[in-house]
Amino acid sequence: MRTIALALVLAFGTIAVTSCGKPSANTPTPVQNSPQTTVALTVKTVADAANAGVKTVISLRDQGKLSPANTVTIENWLGFVATTDKQISAILANGQPWAQQKVAILAQLGTVTAPQIATTIDPGVQTLVAQILTLVNQIRTQVTQ
């Protein structure tokens, strides 16, 4: 009886190893995200980046590294990014076909430009703006693919 039990353990162990290690023609292929899911993930990343950006800007202003005027300029720009991001979220959730959503999202993205800030501004702020613009461009690329 014990021998049979050991044999069964051995046999099932062998099955597990061979079935996991060698993908065959019938192995299910990994499921890819839909384009909307990919864009939605980046939209969420933009939201998080803008939110973190506001905290960074306030902190830099409080440390005396950013002038009050520049703080307002960046905050207003981050507010515009957040508003646009929110509108894109609403488009993604509206249930329309992707072809229509793409056009609407691209129209929103077209309104986002770089803020008017001096090149001598704190490097942390420059990095922050560059990162958010990169993410916005990433959404544009994902939508047009």
Added chain:
Amino acid sequence: MNPWLTIALQLEPLVPVIIADFRALVKKHPQLADPAAQAALIAALAQAASDVDDATLAAIAADQAAHHPQPPPVPQG
């Protein structure tokens, strides 16, 4: 004959059945491939992003109100 080999030979016909059942199970639960599940995921992500954007806008408004308070309204009359 080696007793292990005997048992293995007896079990061998069952192996394809077990693997086939496992594949059938995977085919039964393709959660992410399901359009309804994808739509739910998109809606959840969009809602989460929207909530964070609301928090961002509120933080900006609060900071600007604290640092640039509006002048009190001029009393009428």
